[in-house]
Amino acid sequence: MDARGQPVIAIIDDDADVRETLSALMDSSGFTPIAFQDSAGFKAAGNPEDFDLALIDLRLKGESGLSLAIHIREISELPIVMLTGVGDEIDKIIGLETGADDYLMKPFNPRELVARIRAVLRRYGHGVASATRTGKDQQIIFGSKRVDLQRRELLDENGEEIPLTNAEYVLLDYFVRNPDRIIPRTELMKEIGSDMQRYVDRTIDVLILRLRRKIENVPSKPVHLQTRRAQGYIFVLQADTP
Template sequence: MQRDQSEPLIAIVDDDENVRDTLSALVRDSGFGAVCCPDIASFMALGDPPQVNLALIDLRLRGESGLTLAIHIRERYEIPIVMLTGVGDEIDKIIGLETGADDYLIKPFNPRELVARIRAVLRRYGHGSAKPGIASGPGISFRDMRVDVQSRRLLDADGEEVPLTNAEYRLLEYFVRNPNRVIPRPELLTELGSDMERYVDRTIDVLILRLRRKIELVPSKPVHLLTRRTQGYIFDLGPDHP
Protein backbone atom coordinates (compact mmCIF):
# COMPACT_ATOMS: atom_id res chain seq x y z
CA MET A 1 0.00 0.00 0.00
CA GLN A 2 1.36 3.40 -1.00
CA ARG A 3 2.12 5.81 1.83
CA ASP A 4 0.14 9.02 2.17
CA GLN A 5 2.75 11.67 1.30
CA SER A 6 1.13 14.11 3.75
CA GLU A 7 2.06 11.83 6.67
CA PRO A 8 5.25 12.77 8.54
CA LEU A 9 7.89 10.11 7.84
CA ILE A 10 9.78 8.73 10.85
CA ALA A 11 13.21 7.10 10.45
CA ILE A 12 13.59 4.36 13.09
CA VAL A 13 17.28 3.64 13.72
CA ASP A 14 17.66 0.53 15.91
CA ASP A 15 19.78 -2.60 15.52
CA ASP A 16 17.11 -4.90 17.03
CA GLU A 17 14.77 -6.20 14.33
CA ASN A 18 11.96 -6.90 16.80
CA VAL A 19 12.18 -3.36 18.17
CA ARG A 20 12.17 -1.92 14.67
CA ASP A 21 9.07 -3.92 13.76
CA THR A 22 7.29 -2.91 16.98
CA LEU A 23 8.13 0.77 16.61
CA SER A 24 7.23 0.90 12.93
CA ALA A 25 3.83 -0.68 13.65
CA LEU A 26 3.30 1.80 16.49
CA VAL A 27 4.08 4.91 14.45
CA ARG A 28 2.08 3.68 11.44
CA ASP A 29 -0.93 3.00 13.66
CA SER A 30 -0.52 6.57 14.96
CA GLY A 31 -0.76 8.14 11.51
CA PHE A 32 2.93 8.40 10.57
CA GLY A 33 5.00 6.79 7.89
CA ALA A 34 8.02 4.71 8.92
CA VAL A 35 11.33 3.71 7.38
CA CYS A 36 13.54 1.28 9.33
CA CYS A 37 17.32 1.51 9.54
CA PRO A 38 19.36 -1.18 11.36
CA ASP A 39 22.49 0.98 11.49
CA ILE A 40 23.95 4.40 10.72
CA ALA A 41 24.94 3.41 7.18
CA SER A 42 21.32 2.55 6.40
CA PHE A 43 20.21 5.98 7.55
CA MET A 44 22.92 7.64 5.45
CA ALA A 45 21.65 5.69 2.43
CA LEU A 46 18.31 7.52 2.69
CA GLY A 47 19.85 10.44 0.83
CA ASP A 48 21.43 13.84 1.34
CA PRO A 49 19.37 15.29 2.85
CA PRO A 50 17.31 12.31 4.03
CA GLN A 51 13.65 12.76 3.11
CA VAL A 52 12.35 12.10 6.62
CA ASN A 53 10.61 14.37 9.12
CA LEU A 54 12.07 12.93 12.34
CA ALA A 55 14.82 10.51 13.38
CA LEU A 56 14.04 8.11 16.23
CA ILE A 57 17.46 6.82 17.27
CA ASP A 58 18.51 4.15 19.76
CA LEU A 59 21.55 5.32 21.71
CA ARG A 60 23.25 1.92 21.76
CA LEU A 61 23.57 0.60 18.23
CA ARG A 62 25.61 -2.55 17.70
CA GLY A 63 29.23 -1.53 17.29
CA GLU A 64 28.45 2.21 17.07
CA SER A 65 26.76 5.02 18.97
CA GLY A 66 23.47 6.70 18.21
CA LEU A 67 25.08 9.91 19.46
CA THR A 68 27.38 9.85 16.43
CA LEU A 69 24.36 9.87 14.14
CA ALA A 70 22.58 12.54 16.19
CA ILE A 71 25.57 14.86 15.94
CA HIS A 72 25.88 14.18 12.19
CA ILE A 73 22.20 15.06 11.66
CA ARG A 74 22.32 18.19 13.79
CA GLU A 75 25.41 19.51 12.02
CA ARG A 76 23.88 19.12 8.55
CA TYR A 77 20.09 19.01 8.57
CA GLU A 78 17.00 20.54 10.18
CA ILE A 79 15.65 17.13 11.18
CA PRO A 80 14.29 16.70 14.73
CA ILE A 81 15.77 13.91 16.83
CA VAL A 82 14.26 11.75 19.56
CA MET A 83 16.69 9.45 21.37
CA LEU A 84 15.80 6.09 22.96
CA THR A 85 18.07 5.22 25.88
CA GLY A 86 18.63 2.51 28.46
CA VAL A 87 18.44 3.12 32.20
CA GLY A 88 22.22 2.87 32.54
CA ASP A 89 23.02 5.60 30.04
CA GLU A 90 24.23 9.04 31.07
CA ILE A 91 21.37 11.39 30.24
CA ASP A 92 23.46 14.55 30.49
CA LYS A 93 25.51 13.33 27.51
CA ILE A 94 22.37 12.61 25.51
CA ILE A 95 20.73 15.97 26.11
CA GLY A 96 24.04 17.85 26.16
CA LEU A 97 24.43 20.94 24.07
CA GLU A 98 26.74 19.19 21.63
CA THR A 99 24.17 16.64 20.41
CA GLY A 100 21.11 18.80 19.84
CA ALA A 101 18.64 15.96 20.51
CA ASP A 102 15.13 17.39 20.82
CA ASP A 103 13.83 14.82 23.29
CA TYR A 104 14.59 11.38 24.72
CA LEU A 105 12.76 8.49 26.32
CA ILE A 106 14.13 5.79 28.61
CA LYS A 107 13.35 2.13 27.94
CA PRO A 108 11.00 0.54 28.79
CA PHE A 109 8.61 3.31 27.85
CA ASN A 110 4.87 3.75 27.47
CA PRO A 111 4.02 3.57 23.73
CA ARG A 112 1.44 6.33 24.09
CA GLU A 113 4.05 8.59 25.67
CA LEU A 114 6.48 7.96 22.82
CA VAL A 115 3.82 8.92 20.26
CA ALA A 116 2.97 12.05 22.29
CA ARG A 117 6.65 13.03 22.38
CA ILE A 118 6.98 12.51 18.62
CA ARG A 119 3.89 14.63 17.95
CA ALA A 120 5.16 17.42 20.21
CA VAL A 121 8.59 17.53 18.55
CA LEU A 122 7.09 17.47 15.05
CA ARG A 123 4.77 20.32 15.99
CA ARG A 124 7.72 22.43 17.08
CA TYR A 125 9.22 21.93 13.62
CA GLY A 126 5.96 22.80 11.85
CA HIS A 127 4.85 19.27 10.94
CA GLY A 128 1.43 17.92 11.81
CA SER A 129 0.36 20.61 14.25
CA ALA A 130 -1.54 19.12 17.14
CA LYS A 131 -4.88 20.81 16.61
CA PRO A 132 -5.82 23.31 13.91
CA GLY A 133 -6.59 26.73 15.28
CA ILE A 134 -5.26 25.95 18.76
CA ALA A 135 -5.87 28.97 20.95
CA SER A 136 -3.53 30.39 23.50
CA GLY A 137 -4.52 29.52 27.03
CA PRO A 138 -3.63 30.76 30.52
CA GLY A 139 -0.05 31.88 30.73
CA ILE A 140 2.69 33.17 33.00
CA SER A 141 4.79 36.01 31.59
CA PHE A 142 8.32 37.20 32.18
CA ARG A 143 10.01 39.96 30.20
CA ASP A 144 8.47 39.64 26.70
CA MET A 145 7.96 35.87 26.90
CA ARG A 146 4.99 33.81 28.05
CA VAL A 147 4.62 30.22 29.21
CA ASP A 148 1.28 28.97 27.85
CA VAL A 149 0.37 26.28 30.37
CA GLN A 150 -2.62 25.06 28.36
CA SER A 151 -0.75 24.23 25.16
CA ARG A 152 2.56 23.65 27.01
CA ARG A 153 4.48 26.14 24.89
CA LEU A 154 6.91 29.00 25.43
CA LEU A 155 5.97 32.00 23.27
CA ASP A 156 8.14 34.98 22.38
CA ALA A 157 7.12 38.64 21.98
CA ASP A 158 5.63 37.94 18.53
CA GLY A 159 3.62 34.96 19.75
CA GLU A 160 5.98 32.53 18.03
CA GLU A 161 6.84 29.29 19.81
CA VAL A 162 10.34 28.92 21.25
CA PRO A 163 11.28 25.24 20.76
CA LEU A 164 11.79 23.36 24.04
CA THR A 165 12.33 19.69 24.75
CA ASN A 166 9.85 17.99 27.06
CA ALA A 167 12.28 18.14 30.00
CA GLU A 168 13.09 21.81 29.33
CA TYR A 169 9.41 22.75 29.26
CA ARG A 170 8.58 20.84 32.44
CA LEU A 171 11.48 22.48 34.24
CA LEU A 172 10.56 25.98 33.03
CA GLU A 173 6.88 25.61 33.97
CA TYR A 174 7.86 24.47 37.45
CA PHE A 175 10.09 27.50 37.86
CA VAL A 176 7.48 30.04 36.72
CA ARG A 177 4.85 28.43 38.96
CA ASN A 178 7.26 28.75 41.90
CA PRO A 179 8.95 32.14 41.40
CA ASN A 180 11.26 33.82 43.90
CA ARG A 181 11.87 30.58 45.79
CA VAL A 182 15.17 28.75 45.94
CA ILE A 183 14.51 25.27 44.56
CA PRO A 184 17.12 22.58 45.31
CA ARG A 185 18.22 20.15 42.61
CA PRO A 186 16.60 17.06 44.21
CA GLU A 187 13.21 18.80 44.06
CA LEU A 188 13.74 19.63 40.39
CA LEU A 189 14.72 16.02 39.62
CA THR A 190 11.57 14.82 41.37
CA GLU A 191 9.46 17.22 39.34
CA LEU A 192 10.94 15.91 36.09
CA GLY A 193 9.57 12.48 36.92
CA SER A 194 10.58 8.90 37.46
CA ASP A 195 12.53 8.72 34.20
CA MET A 196 15.06 11.14 35.68
CA GLU A 197 15.31 9.91 39.27
CA ARG A 198 18.34 7.71 38.69
CA TYR A 199 20.51 10.58 37.55
CA VAL A 200 22.71 13.04 39.34
CA ASP A 201 22.63 16.80 39.77
CA ARG A 202 24.62 17.26 36.55
CA THR A 203 21.44 16.48 34.60
CA ILE A 204 19.79 19.59 36.01
CA ASP A 205 22.86 21.72 35.29
CA VAL A 206 22.78 20.74 31.60
CA LEU A 207 19.07 21.56 31.34
CA ILE A 208 19.64 24.92 33.04
CA LEU A 209 22.33 25.78 30.47
CA ARG A 210 19.96 24.93 27.63
CA LEU A 211 17.08 26.90 29.12
CA ARG A 212 19.22 29.99 29.65
CA ARG A 213 20.19 29.94 25.99
CA LYS A 214 16.51 30.14 25.09
CA ILE A 215 15.10 32.58 27.66
CA GLU A 216 17.91 34.95 28.65
CA LEU A 217 19.07 37.91 26.56
CA VAL A 218 22.64 37.21 27.72
CA PRO A 219 22.81 33.55 28.86
CA SER A 220 26.13 34.07 30.63
CA LYS A 221 24.55 36.88 32.70
CA PRO A 222 21.07 35.56 33.54
CA VAL A 223 18.46 37.82 35.11
CA HIS A 224 15.59 35.32 35.36
CA LEU A 225 17.03 31.84 35.98
CA LEU A 226 19.56 32.40 38.74
CA THR A 227 21.95 30.10 40.58
CA ARG A 228 22.15 30.07 44.36
CA ARG A 229 25.44 28.35 45.02
CA THR A 230 25.17 25.17 47.13
CA GLN A 231 21.38 25.74 47.41
CA GLY A 232 19.84 25.35 43.96
CA TYR A 233 18.11 27.71 41.53
CA ILE A 234 15.62 30.57 41.77
CA PHE A 235 13.42 32.09 39.05
CA ASP A 236 12.76 35.85 38.95
CA LEU A 237 9.76 36.79 36.79
CA GLY A 238 10.89 40.42 36.70
CA PRO A 239 9.86 43.84 38.02
CA ASP A 240 6.22 43.56 36.88
CA HIS A 241 5.62 40.67 39.25
CA PRO A 242 5.60 40.70 43.03
Protein backbone atom coordinates in the same frame (compact mmCIF):
# COMPACT_ATOMS: atom_id res chain seq x y z
CA MET B 1 4.51 14.47 6.14
CA ASP B 2 3.67 11.78 3.63
CA ALA B 3 1.02 11.88 0.91
CA ARG B 4 -1.64 10.88 3.45
CA GLY B 5 -0.67 13.72 5.76
CA GLN B 6 0.95 11.41 8.32
CA PRO B 7 4.20 12.35 10.09
CA VAL B 8 7.16 10.35 8.77
CA ILE B 9 9.26 8.74 11.51
CA ALA B 10 12.81 7.55 10.79
CA ILE B 11 13.70 4.55 12.97
CA ILE B 12 17.43 3.90 13.32
CA ASP B 13 18.13 0.70 15.28
CA ASP B 14 20.51 -2.18 14.56
CA ASP B 15 18.19 -4.80 16.09
CA ALA B 16 15.90 -6.22 13.39
CA ASP B 17 13.25 -7.30 15.90
CA VAL B 18 13.17 -3.83 17.46
CA ARG B 19 12.90 -2.20 14.05
CA GLU B 20 9.97 -4.44 13.17
CA THR B 21 8.25 -3.79 16.51
CA LEU B 22 8.75 -0.03 16.31
CA SER B 23 7.61 0.09 12.69
CA ALA B 24 4.40 -1.76 13.56
CA LEU B 25 3.81 0.54 16.54
CA MET B 26 4.34 3.69 14.48
CA ASP B 27 2.11 2.42 11.68
CA SER B 28 -0.74 1.56 14.05
CA SER B 29 -0.39 4.97 15.75
CA GLY B 30 -0.93 7.07 12.65
CA PHE B 31 2.70 7.58 11.62
CA THR B 32 4.62 6.47 8.54
CA PRO B 33 7.74 4.56 9.65
CA ILE B 34 10.92 4.22 7.60
CA ALA B 35 13.46 1.93 9.27
CA PHE B 36 17.26 1.88 8.97
CA GLN B 37 19.70 -0.56 10.52
CA ASP B 38 22.53 1.97 10.90
CA SER B 39 23.59 5.59 10.57
CA ALA B 40 24.92 5.07 7.05
CA GLY B 41 21.53 3.91 5.83
CA PHE B 42 19.81 6.95 7.28
CA LYS B 43 22.38 9.35 5.80
CA ALA B 44 22.10 7.70 2.41
CA ALA B 45 18.34 8.30 2.43
CA GLY B 46 18.94 11.98 1.71
CA ASN B 47 17.76 15.16 3.39
CA PRO B 48 16.80 14.86 7.10
CA GLU B 49 14.03 17.36 6.36
CA ASP B 50 12.24 14.57 4.48
CA PHE B 51 11.36 13.16 7.92
CA ASP B 52 9.33 14.63 10.76
CA LEU B 53 11.24 12.93 13.59
CA ALA B 54 14.19 10.56 14.11
CA LEU B 55 13.90 7.73 16.65
CA ILE B 56 17.50 6.70 17.34
CA ASP B 57 18.99 3.85 19.35
CA LEU B 58 21.81 5.25 21.48
CA ARG B 59 23.97 2.12 21.16
CA LEU B 60 24.03 1.65 17.40
CA LYS B 61 26.73 -0.60 16.01
CA GLY B 62 29.27 1.27 13.93
CA GLU B 63 28.60 4.98 14.26
CA SER B 64 26.86 5.48 17.59
CA GLY B 65 23.43 7.02 18.01
CA LEU B 66 25.06 9.96 19.78
CA SER B 67 27.31 10.66 16.79
CA LEU B 68 24.33 10.45 14.45
CA ALA B 69 22.33 12.85 16.62
CA ILE B 70 25.23 15.31 16.61
CA HIS B 71 25.46 15.03 12.82
CA ILE B 72 21.72 15.65 12.44
CA ARG B 73 21.77 18.63 14.76
CA GLU B 74 24.67 20.22 12.85
CA ILE B 75 22.69 20.31 9.61
CA SER B 76 19.03 20.22 10.64
CA GLU B 77 16.44 20.92 13.31
CA LEU B 78 14.90 17.48 12.83
CA PRO B 79 13.30 16.43 16.17
CA ILE B 80 15.18 13.58 17.86
CA VAL B 81 14.05 11.00 20.43
CA MET B 82 16.77 8.72 21.81
CA LEU B 83 16.23 5.11 22.91
CA THR B 84 18.61 3.10 25.09
CA GLY B 85 18.74 0.02 27.26
CA VAL B 86 21.59 1.45 29.31
CA GLY B 87 20.50 3.12 32.53
CA ASP B 88 23.62 5.23 32.88
CA GLU B 89 23.31 8.86 33.93
CA ILE B 90 26.28 9.95 31.81
CA ASP B 91 24.60 8.60 28.68
CA LYS B 92 21.49 10.60 29.49
CA ILE B 93 23.43 13.81 29.97
CA ILE B 94 25.46 13.27 26.78
CA GLY B 95 22.24 12.49 24.94
CA LEU B 96 20.81 15.84 25.96
CA GLU B 97 24.04 17.60 25.06
CA THR B 98 23.64 16.42 21.47
CA GLY B 99 20.37 18.31 21.25
CA ALA B 100 18.05 15.32 21.57
CA ASP B 101 14.51 16.39 22.45
CA ASP B 102 13.56 13.42 24.62
CA TYR B 103 15.02 10.21 26.00
CA LEU B 104 13.36 6.89 26.79
CA MET B 105 14.84 3.68 28.18
CA LYS B 106 14.18 0.18 26.86
CA PRO B 107 12.03 -1.68 27.62
CA PHE B 108 9.46 1.08 27.25
CA ASN B 109 5.70 1.28 27.39
CA PRO B 110 4.46 1.58 23.77
CA ARG B 111 1.79 4.11 24.72
CA GLU B 112 4.37 6.25 26.50
CA LEU B 113 6.69 6.24 23.50
CA VAL B 114 3.87 7.28 21.18
CA ALA B 115 2.85 10.02 23.64
CA ARG B 116 6.43 11.29 23.82
CA ILE B 117 6.73 11.37 20.03
CA ARG B 118 3.45 13.23 19.66
CA ALA B 119 4.52 15.74 22.31
CA VAL B 120 7.81 16.46 20.53
CA LEU B 121 6.09 16.78 17.15
CA ARG B 122 3.55 19.14 18.70
CA ARG B 123 6.31 21.40 20.03
CA TYR B 124 7.87 21.61 16.59
CA GLY B 125 4.54 22.01 14.82
CA HIS B 126 5.08 18.80 12.83
CA GLY B 127 2.01 16.78 11.99
CA VAL B 128 -0.35 19.00 13.95
CA ALA B 129 -2.47 21.97 13.04
CA SER B 130 -0.51 25.19 13.33
CA ALA B 131 -1.88 27.93 15.53
CA THR B 132 -3.38 30.86 13.69
CA ARG B 133 -0.91 33.73 13.56
CA THR B 134 -2.01 37.16 14.70
CA GLY B 135 -1.21 40.26 12.71
CA LYS B 136 1.37 41.25 15.31
CA ASP B 137 3.92 38.81 16.68
CA GLN B 138 3.90 38.45 20.43
CA GLN B 139 7.33 39.09 21.88
CA ILE B 140 8.80 39.13 25.37
CA ILE B 141 11.88 41.28 25.92
CA PHE B 142 14.59 40.75 28.51
CA GLY B 143 17.88 42.63 28.49
CA SER B 144 19.12 42.95 24.90
CA LYS B 145 17.26 39.85 23.75
CA ARG B 146 13.68 38.94 23.00
CA VAL B 147 11.60 35.82 22.52
CA ASP B 148 9.21 35.72 19.58
CA LEU B 149 6.44 33.44 20.85
CA GLN B 150 4.75 33.14 17.46
CA ARG B 151 7.88 32.18 15.54
CA ARG B 152 9.41 30.27 18.49
CA GLU B 153 12.69 32.15 18.18
CA LEU B 154 15.23 33.81 20.44
CA LEU B 155 16.55 37.04 18.88
CA ASP B 156 19.54 39.19 19.77
CA GLU B 157 19.70 42.99 19.80
CA ASN B 158 20.15 43.05 16.02
CA GLY B 159 17.15 40.83 15.38
CA GLU B 160 19.35 37.85 14.49
CA GLU B 161 18.17 34.44 15.63
CA ILE B 162 20.14 32.68 18.37
CA PRO B 163 19.76 28.95 17.61
CA LEU B 164 18.14 26.85 20.35
CA THR B 165 17.39 23.15 20.56
CA ASN B 166 13.75 22.30 21.14
CA ALA B 167 14.36 21.46 24.82
CA GLU B 168 16.18 24.77 25.32
CA TYR B 169 13.35 26.70 23.69
CA VAL B 170 10.67 24.92 25.71
CA LEU B 171 12.46 25.85 28.94
CA LEU B 172 13.03 29.46 27.88
CA ASP B 173 9.42 29.79 26.76
CA TYR B 174 8.23 28.49 30.12
CA PHE B 175 10.54 30.85 32.01
CA VAL B 176 9.51 34.00 30.13
CA ARG B 177 5.83 33.12 30.55
CA ASN B 178 6.37 32.59 34.28
CA PRO B 179 8.80 35.36 35.27
CA ASP B 180 9.84 36.43 38.76
CA ARG B 181 8.75 33.29 40.58
CA ILE B 182 10.80 30.37 41.82
CA ILE B 183 10.18 27.29 39.69
CA PRO B 184 11.29 23.93 41.14
CA ARG B 185 13.21 21.44 39.01
CA THR B 186 10.35 18.93 39.12
CA GLU B 187 8.04 21.46 37.48
CA LEU B 188 10.59 22.16 34.75
CA MET B 189 11.11 18.45 34.12
CA LYS B 190 7.37 17.97 33.71
CA GLU B 191 7.29 20.84 31.25
CA ILE B 192 9.94 19.37 28.93
CA GLY B 193 8.12 16.05 29.00
CA SER B 194 10.89 13.80 30.25
CA ASP B 195 10.53 10.96 32.73
CA MET B 196 13.90 10.65 34.42
CA GLN B 197 12.99 10.86 38.09
CA ARG B 198 16.37 9.65 39.29
CA TYR B 199 18.23 12.26 37.26
CA VAL B 200 15.96 15.31 37.44
CA ASP B 201 18.45 17.67 39.07
CA ARG B 202 21.37 16.84 36.81
CA THR B 203 19.31 16.82 33.63
CA ILE B 204 17.81 20.24 34.27
CA ASP B 205 21.21 21.60 35.32
CA VAL B 206 22.68 20.63 31.95
CA LEU B 207 19.89 22.36 30.04
CA ILE B 208 20.11 25.45 32.26
CA LEU B 209 23.86 25.67 31.67
CA ARG B 210 23.36 25.49 27.90
CA LEU B 211 20.59 28.08 27.99
CA ARG B 212 22.66 30.50 30.07
CA ARG B 213 25.46 30.37 27.52
CA LYS B 214 23.01 31.71 24.95
CA ILE B 215 21.08 34.33 26.92
CA GLU B 216 23.48 35.71 29.55
CA ASN B 217 26.30 38.18 28.89
CA VAL B 218 28.35 36.41 31.58
CA PRO B 219 26.97 32.85 31.97
CA SER B 220 28.86 32.28 35.23
CA LYS B 221 27.14 35.35 36.70
CA PRO B 222 23.57 35.14 35.40
CA VAL B 223 21.30 38.14 35.85
CA HIS B 224 18.18 36.72 34.18
CA LEU B 225 18.20 32.95 34.75
CA GLN B 226 19.12 32.76 38.41
CA THR B 227 19.46 29.80 40.77
CA ARG B 228 17.73 29.69 44.14
CA ARG B 229 19.66 27.06 46.03
CA ALA B 230 17.59 24.08 47.19
CA GLN B 231 14.46 25.70 45.66
CA GLY B 232 14.85 25.87 41.89
CA TYR B 233 15.27 28.67 39.36
CA ILE B 234 13.80 32.12 38.80
CA PHE B 235 13.72 34.13 35.58
CA VAL B 236 14.11 37.88 36.08
CA LEU B 237 12.88 39.87 33.09
CA GLN B 238 13.86 43.32 34.28
CA ALA B 239 17.36 42.75 35.60
CA ASP B 240 20.12 45.21 36.26
CA THR B 241 22.79 44.12 33.79
CA PRO B 242 26.44 44.95 34.52
